[in-house]
Amino acid sequence: MTSQHLTDEIRAVVEERWDETLRTLTELVAINGIAWPSFDREPLERSADAVATLLRDLGFDDVDIVAETVTHDGEVVLGGPAVLAQRPAAPGKPTVLLYAHHDVQPVGDRNLWESEPFVAEQRGDRLYGRGAADDKAGIMVHLTAAAVLSQVLGADHGLGIRFFIEGEEEAGSPTFRPFLERHRDRLEADAIIVADSSNWKIGVPALTTSLRGLVDGIIGVRVLNHAVHSGMYGGPILDAPTVLARLIATLHDSSGAVAIKGLEAQHSTSLDYPEVDFRRDSSAVDGLELAGNGPLADRLWNQPALSIIGTDIPSIEMSSNTLLPTARAKFSLRLGPGQEPHQAFAALKAHVEEQDLGGAEVFIEAGEFGQPFLTDVSDPSAQKMLKALETAWGIAPVEAGMGGSIPFTADLREVFPQASILITGVEDPDSRAHSANESLHLGEFKNAIVAEALFLADLAES
Incomplete structure (x- = not known):
């Protein structure tokens, strides 16, 4: 079969299966499986069951649902249910592991949604719904x-295929590393496709070649042993939220760049990200001055970024005339490739403890650590994927970094050092993953399926 004939055959079969693919994706979106401990576990287990059934229907006999347990701070933590399936490779043929996750983010403020979050609704060329893009579309690309x-190619194509559909990614993958080590024999592969990223823009695919690392945690201050009346004691004593705000203000310099000694970019990119595109993709308000220095792509992918993503301060509705004794904030610190997360936390801790806050007590607690990731694009599997993406979209793909973090990629690399790790995705800049009105561009979804099928065919015929 010539390359063009193979491509035409794959496109034709994708079209033939298209209605069924959308119908199955719609059924998956309807299952509100959230892995956070505060949510009902039953929908999460139902979601795993649905994926397992789809794999059995696909002809995989060796299908299991597995939930790992770990002990954290003396408590036994039950991980989200993962689905494993495998079909062994024929002699001399490689094996590929297909990763995605079936758990989703909570809905958030329901009033911000224009349609029911767990009812997939097509409007124009987009399919709306929680998980439609992140990451149930990734599951459907693989399937x-x-x-x-x-x-x-026929069922006897010989390529070894393994599925790992995780059930706790949105909760931080708390049992991921022990899961890999315990089930190593069912996960080992020559290539691992992680379908949980984004393309450059509609019409232009991307292979994600770098990810920032992550450190998150809590910083806080204490100024009183208990709350007191703001009218009677306010003036000589600054309330804890004000002191915390002063501390937070020291984390960035006047340009908005992270102002913590020891956090620097160690890599750079030549890829241009036009400011007009960034403003549109990020929904920046008109006139907003962009923070930091250097090329936008480097600011997004290679330089550190520190955000405050939550605070323990009463809402306006619940406020009273009280000097608050303590205030806490959750920080999210993204790290460029080459930056070790524990060293980064030590640098942040030193910065916080060095600040002069007039004698207020300061504390900082570490949360999650995630290693950054960098792909060797000269790897033969990476070259095959780049070729498949270009064929599917009809345009050269972008070798792009991603400002976000997928911490488990470092675990995959450490446990399976011989494997080529390829990060692909179906999202685009307007998918709004984790936000209200999450959506999937159906044209990009179709191209992603074609590209992965081309890649698998290339491996099978190697």
Whole structure:
């Protein structure tokens, strides 16, 4: 079969299966499986069951649902249910591991949604719903590409295929590393496709070649042993939120760049990200001055970024005339490739403890640590994926970094050092993953399926 014939066959089969693919994705979106401990676990287990059934229907006999347990601070933590499936490789053929996750983010403020979050609704060329893009579309890319491969090359194509559909990614993958180590024999592969990222823009695919690392945690201050009346004691004593605000203000310099000694970019990119595109993609308000220095792509992918993502301060509705004794804020610190997360936290801790806050007590607690990631694009599997993306979209893909973090990629690299890790995705800048009105561009979704099927076919015929 010539390359063009193979491409045409794959496109035709993807079209043939399209209605079924959308119907199945719609059914998955309807399951509100959230892995956070504060949510009902039953929908999460139902979500895993649905994925397992789809894999059995695809012809995989060796399918299991597994939930790992770990002990954290003396408590036994039950991880989210993951779905494992495998079909062994024929002698001399490689094995590929297909990763995605079936758990989703909470809905958030329901009033911000224009349609029911767990009812997939097509409007124009987009499919709306929680998980439609992140990451149930990733599951469907894997399932459909594997089905297309068997239909085009025959069920005896010989490529080894393994599925790992995680059930706790949105909760930080708390049992991921022990899960990899315990089930190593069912996960080992020559190539690992992580379908949980984004493309450059509609019409332009991307292979994600770098990810920032992550450190999060809590910083806080204490100024009183208990709350007191703001009228009777206010003036000589600054309330804790005000002191905390002064502390937070020291984390960035006048340009908005992170002002913590020891946090620097160690890599750079030549890729241009036009400011007009960034403003549109990020929904920045008119006139907002962008923070930091250097090329936008470096500010997004290679330089550190520190955000305050939550505070323990009473809402306006619940406020009273009280000097608050303590205030806390949760920080999220993103790190460029090459920056070690524990060293970064030590630098942040030193910065916080060095500030002069007039004798207020300061504390800082570490939360999650995630290693950054960098791809070797000269790797043969990476070259095959770049070729598949270009064929599917009809345009050269971008080798892009991502400002976000997928901490478990470092675990995959450490446990499976021989594997090529390829990060792909179906999202685009307007998918709004984790936000209200999350959506999937159906044209990009279709191209992603074609690209993965082409990649698998290339591996199978190697």
